[in-house]
Amino acid sequence: MSTQSGLQGLHAEVKSWLFSKDFDGMPVGARNQLREQVDLLARNAFEKGDEAALTEAHRVLYVINMAQLTAPWTVERLNVGDPLFSQLKGILEKCWHQASKKKYAPIIDALPPAAQFREWVTQTVRSHPSNVTHPIFGFLRDKANFEQMREFFLQETPLEALFGDIIALMMPGVYGGIKLELAKNFWDEVGHAEDARVHRNMRFELMDYLGLPSNVYTDRIDLLIREELALVNMYMSMAMNRSRLTEILGALLATETMIPGRFEWQIEGWRRLGVGDKQLAYLLEHTTVDVEHANAWMGEIIVPLLERNPAVMPEIVLGIMLRLDTAGAVVDKLNDHVRGIKESSVGPYRGAHKVP
Template sequence: MDKFVRDFLYANGIKDSFIKDSEIVNSVDELASRAFVDGEQEARLDAHRALYAINLAHLSTPWTRSPVNVNHPVIAAIKYRIEQQWELSERAKYTATLESLPSVEDFPEWVKEHVASHHSNELHPIFKYLRDEASLDQMREFFVQETPLEMLFGDILAFMLPGVYGSIKVEFVKNYWDEVGHAVDARVHRNMRGDLMNFLGIPVDDYVTNHEFLVVEELELINMYLSLATNRARLTELIGTMLATELMIPGRFEYQIAGWKRLGLTDTQLAYHLEHVTVDAEHALDWLYHVVMPILRQDATVMKDIVFGVNRRLDTAARVSDRLYDHIRNIAPNRKVA
């Protein structure tokens, strides 16, 4: 499916009559069932690679190699059917959890404790390993795998801006303003990350031009964000996902900073990481009190969607951490910083 999607996105001369061919739709349904119902690893990887290609195509520009068929009904059907089956399988995991939620006024303390105690945050053994033991090649591989979400975070925020107004939009824009470095190009977060990628010899556009190096859990993570961002009906869930992100990032980054410094990197080279330790701690509380709480006070019924987003982010991050903990320890150590 991944190859079909990539070929179709960039093919010239696709005719509308092609949408009458039900074989593609049937094959997508079969793939999604194997991936998300049966849990077949190969099918899961193929489905997420195809979905990643479609999601990235929604970020393309006409002055680069444009995916001319990104809005074709066939692509829309593939995206919709993969995402629908994926969401059904995810929601089934949280049926009991979503029936036992706090009151609106108790939500801030509940969610802070919920995130702080989760397996995916700095409690996970991978972060102590990065801090205390990982070689340069192992740290580099962890950094490479995390690239898609980190490089596309500003784009995800931008998708959230239209149609939202008042204090909620103000908070979105404040977050986005930090993401784009207060309009100073060198301080734009993706550019700061790109500087470290250049230092480490990592192609800055590798996450776009070459998806095969990404483990399926990382594809799942970035697709979760991009699929929610490109589906307006899922905005509340994405707000929950972003809340979990902001609450958990600073602690994780502190361990990585210590690990990089152990290997000889300087504050200048680690500017991207250092920025997130301070900025995201503030963002987390602002997102909670100026975005989530006003929404819950307006409509408490959406707490289920917000908590679903929180839980998906936490558990997906845990699967990423579990996989990368095994993955990077299988990389032979021992290059040092030049």
């Protein structure tokens, strides 16, 4: 596979090796070829901006990330601990990160003084086009039909299903206020140790009600838009690389600030279509707890961190901008995608309750 077209489907090959019983017998030449293919893919995707390469690069990264979150007792064989997969992941992430730093250099070079940071962040997040002012949210609230709402909810599954895992990955090796706020976030994610209130379970319960398969984010990534895979890969790249932990603190500041408003507009859309608040418990939960997290994230993590070490501001801002623009690409794509469908990617609703 030396041509661009030959790189399509590379994620399937990587996934097959991740779980192959024959992995120990993988020839050295095959390992080298796979590294070369991924290196070419990374350059085509993140340096040249080739659309097909970007899709394949994020699929490769995504299947490796999913393998890193796989419990070994759930599969016959798990090879993700082999250095080969760390090398493949590293090749893609390094090229992506270098491109990102180059893209945001003008913003990083013009940052405000630390004393003005809170105001700068608030204004930057509120004015970003991925916020609730994006036309997709007005469409969901006022016009989207049942199938279009299902599709939007389906496409957002990966990050929502994995958010608790991302928080957990951040916690080792950090202490004090950062540890405490991460622990509070995680405690809410796991429903205060009540299984029925675990956010992941609450989301899957709503997906079941809507006739959506909960395993779509692991078993049917071909149905998912590339932009959502990129969003998960962004968080995972930061959370699993300790040198980028400061970036994800910035990314999560933007996340917690935006989520409540986005969910409120979806709730209104579902209510318009006759879905009751009992079924919407997952969305309703996030309109309250995330407001608290956003305030605490700034006051208990970001501001104290900047007071101790103002030099980390560029990394925090890089994380903020990556999150805003990556999430912005998701809603841009979904705005076109959702409006243009007649039924969800997994097929029409076939459940028992009445559909408006």
